[in-house]
Amino acid sequence: xxxxxxxxxxxxxxxxxxxxxxxxxxxxxxxxxxxxxxxxxxxxxxxxxxxxxxxxxxxxxxxxxxxxxxxxxxxxxxxxxxxxxxxxxxxxxxxxxxxxxxxxxxxxxxxxxxxxxxxxxxxxxxxxxxxxxxxx
Numbered sequence: 001x002x003x004x005x006x007x008x009x010x011x012x013x014x015x016x017x018x019x020x021x022x023x024x025x026x027x028x029x030x031x032x033x034x035x036x037x038x039x040x041x042x043x044x045x046x047x048x049x050x051x052x053x054x055x056x057x058x059x060x061x062x063x064x065x066x067x068x069x070x071x072x073x074x075x076x077x078x079x080x081x082x083x084x085x086x087x088x089x090x091x092x093x094x095x096x097x098x099x100x101x102x103x104x105x106x107x108x109x110x111x112x113x114x115x116x117x118x119x120x121x122x123x124x125x126x127x128x129x130x131x132x133x134x135x136x
Contacts, residue, residue, distance in 0.1 A: 013042045016090050016109055023110035027117075028131065035117055038068070039085040046089050063092045064112040072122035086116040107134065 017040055024035045045059045056062050068084025088109065097108050114132040117123070123131075 010094060011090070011105055013044070013090055015105075016088055016093065017042045019106050019109040020086070020088055020113050022106070023113040024117075026110075031117070031121060031131075034071075035120075037083075038117070038120060039083045041085050041087045043087065043089055044091050046087065050087075059089070060092045060095050062089055063096055064088050064116045066116040066119035068120060070120055070122050084120060086113060086120075088112060103134075 020040050020042070024032065027035055046056075046062050046065065050065065051057070051059060051062065054062070054065075065087040066084070067087060093105075093108060093112060097103070097105050100108070103111075111132055111134050114128060118128050121127075
């Protein structure tokens with residue numbers, strides 16, 4: 001790995017969003033199109049209300065969140081009030097990336113996206129491992 005130049009800046013929200021879209025584009029065919037319909041929300045940190053709802057004390061502990069009704073629980077009778085969304089939180093992701101020091105930012109974002117997609121699709125650990133070798 002090369003050292004960043006002294007005038008480098010931290011990866012932006014836009015870069016994390018681009019990496020998330022790239023992760024979705026590499027999914028196997030049966031999942032790629034449906035996953036592309038999930039709204040991606042990229043923020044620096046989760047909102048305080050999210051943290052409270054999840055019982056999370058430290059905002060740095062939450063790198064991503066699936067917000068929606070998993071496909072395994074949806075019904076055609078459900079009234080859609082908002083789209084399913086995957087939230088990625090830049091600062092916690094960057095913090096984990098720096099702490100790990102042994103994975104690329106692209107790998108970490110992809111891992112978080114796939115983990116959140118697992119909630120949406122109802123994937124088992126074996127399903128996740130088939131898509132994300134890092135899960136093994």
